[in-house]
Amino acid sequence: MVNMTNRINVCLIGTGRAGMIHGRNFSRSIDQGKLIALCDPSKENLTQAQAELNCDYLYTDYRDVMKNPEIDAVIIVTPTIYHKEIALAAAASKKHILCEKPLAMNEEECVEIITAAEEHQIKLQVGFMRRFDASFQEAKLAIEAGAIGEVVLVKSLTHGPSNPKPWMFDIHQSNGPIGEVNSHDLDTLRWLTGSEVKSIYAIGGNYRSPEVRDEFPDYYDTVAMTIHFSDGKLGMVDGAQYVQYGYDARTEVLGTKGSILIGDQSKHKITIATSDGKLTKPAMHSWTYLFKDAYVAEDQAFIDCILSDTSPLCTGEDGLMAVKLVKAGLTSLLENRIVEVDN
Numbered sequence: 001m002v003n004m005t006n007r008i009n010v011c012l013i014g015t016g017r018a019g020m021i022h023g024r025n026f027s028r029s030i031d032q033g034k035l036i037a038l039c040d041p042s043k044e045n046l047t048q049a050q051a052e053l054n055c056d057y058l059y060t061d062y063r064d065v066m067k068n069p070e071i072d073a074v075i076i077v078t079p080t081i082y083h084k085e086i087a088l089a090a091a092a093s094k095k096h097i098l099c100e101k102p103l104a105m106n107e108e109e110c111v112e113i114i115t116a117a118e119e120h121q122i123k124l125q126v127g128f129m130r131r132f133d134a135s136f137q138e139a140k141l142a143i144e145a146g147a148i149g150e151v152v153l154v155k156s157l158t159h160g161p162s163n164p165k166p167w168m169f170d171i172h173q174s175n176g177p178i179g180e181v182n183s184h185d186l187d188t189l190r191w192l193t194g195s196e197v198k199s200i201y202a203i204g205g206n207y208r209s210p211e212v213r214d215e216f217p218d219y220y221d222t223v224a225m226t227i228h229f230s231d232g233k234l235g236m237v238d239g240a241q242y243v244q245y246g247y248d249a250r251t252e253v254l255g256t257k258g259s260i261l262i263g264d265q266s267k268h269k270i271t272i273a274t275s276d277g278k279l280t281k282p283a284m285h286s287w288t289y290l291f292k293d294a295y296v297a298e299d300q301a302f303i304d305c306i307l308s309d310t311s312p313l314c315t316g317e318d319g320l321m322a323v324k325l326v327k328a329g330l331t332s333l334l335e336n337r338i339v340e341v342d343n
C-alpha cells in the first residue's frame with residue numbers, strides 16, 4: 001500500500017556498514033522515497049545512525065516496525081542469518097522489501113521469502129547493486145546490441161581488502177568468499193550471459209591466515225571457479241578476502257567478435273610520475289566508493305518499481321539462483337568434484 005502523498009516511507013533495518021549506505025541514500029537522494037524509521041538491536045549503532053539520519057521512529061525490535069502503518073517499505077541490511085524472519089514479517093505486514101544480498105542462508109529460506117512476497121503481493125528486490133552500475137549496464141546493452149557477437153566467456157573477479165571477521169572463518173556459517181564476495185560475480189555471470197549454470201568446479205585454499213588452519217581446516221580465503229552454462233557458454237570467477245592492496249572488482253566478457261572490459265583497479269584517473277622512476281596510481285580502497293552511484297540507482301529503482309507497480313530489476317528469483325550457485329560452488333570446493341546445478 002502507498003500512502004496518500006505518493007511517497008514511499010522507508011524503515012532501515014540494520015544500521016551497520018552496508019545499512020548506512022542505504023540510510024544516507026534514502027534520507028537525501030531518492031525521489032519519492034523517504035527514510036522515516038531505523039531499527040537495530042544495538043543501541044550504540046542505532047544512536048549513532050540517528051545522530052546522522054534524524055528519523056521520526058526508532059526501534060530495537062523489527063516486530064515493532066511491522067506495526068507502524070506509516071511505513072510502506074523496509075530495507076533489510078542485517079547479518080544474512082536474520083534476513084528470512086524479518087522478510088517474512090515484512091511481507092505479512094504488506095511492507096515492500098529491498099533485501100541485501102545474499103537473500104538468505106539457503107535455497108529453502110529463499111523460496112519461503114519469495115512465496116510470502118507473492119502471497120502478500122509486495123515487491124521483493126535483492127541488493128545486487130552491480131546490475132545498477134552505469135558501466136555494467138552499458139556492457140549489458142552492448143552485448144544485447146550484438147557489439148561483440150555472441151557471448152562465449154565471462155570472467156569476473158572480486159577481491160576484498162579486509163581481514164575476515166572471526167565468524168567468517170567458519171565457512172558453514174559464512175560460506176566463505178564464494179558467499180561473501182562472489183555471489184556478486186555469480187549474479188553478474190547469469191545476468192550478462194542471460195543463461196543458467198549447468199555445472200561448477202571450484203578449487204581454493206587458505207593462503208593468508210595460517211593461524212586458523214588448525215581450528216578451521218575448511219576455511220579458504222581464495223577460490224577459482226570454472227562454470228559451464230546450459231547453452232554452452234563458459235564462465236570463470238575468482239574470489240579472495242584479505243588481499244590487503246584494495247578493493248578489486250573487474251569483469252571481462254569475450255564474444256565471438258570482440259570483448260568488453262568492466263572495472264579498474266585505480267580510484268582516480270591520475271598517475272603520478274616521480275624522479276625515482278616510479279609511477280603511482282591511488283588504488284580503489286572500498287566497495288562503498290566504487291559502487292556509490294550504483295547503490296543510489298538501486299534504491300531509486302526500488303521506489304520506482306513500487307510506484308509504477310512493475311517488477312524489480314533484480315528479483316527474489318535472482319537472489320535464489322545466486323544462493324543456489326554459492327552452495328554448488330562450496331560443495332564443489334569441499335568435495336573436489338564438478339557439481340551439476342539443478343535448474
Ligand SMILES: NC(=O)c1ccc[n+]([C@@H]2O[C@H](COP(=O)([O-])OP(=O)(O)OC[C@H]3O[C@@H](n4cnc5c(N)ncnc54)[C@H](O)[C@@H]3O)[C@@H](O)[C@H]2O)c1
Pocket residue numbers: 013014015016017018019039040041042045062077078079080082100101102127128129287
Ligand atoms: N551489496 C553489498 O555490496 C554488500 C556489502 C556489504 C554487506 N552486504 C550485506 O549486508 C548485510 C549486512 O552486512 P554489514 O556488512 O552491513 O554488517 P554489519 O555487521 O556492519 O551490520 C549489521 C547491522 O545489523 C544489526 N542487526 C543485527 N541483528 C539485527 C536484527 N535482528 N534486526 C535489526 N538489526 C540487526 C547489527 O546490530 C548491525 O548494526 C549482509 O547480508 C551482507 O552480506 C552487502
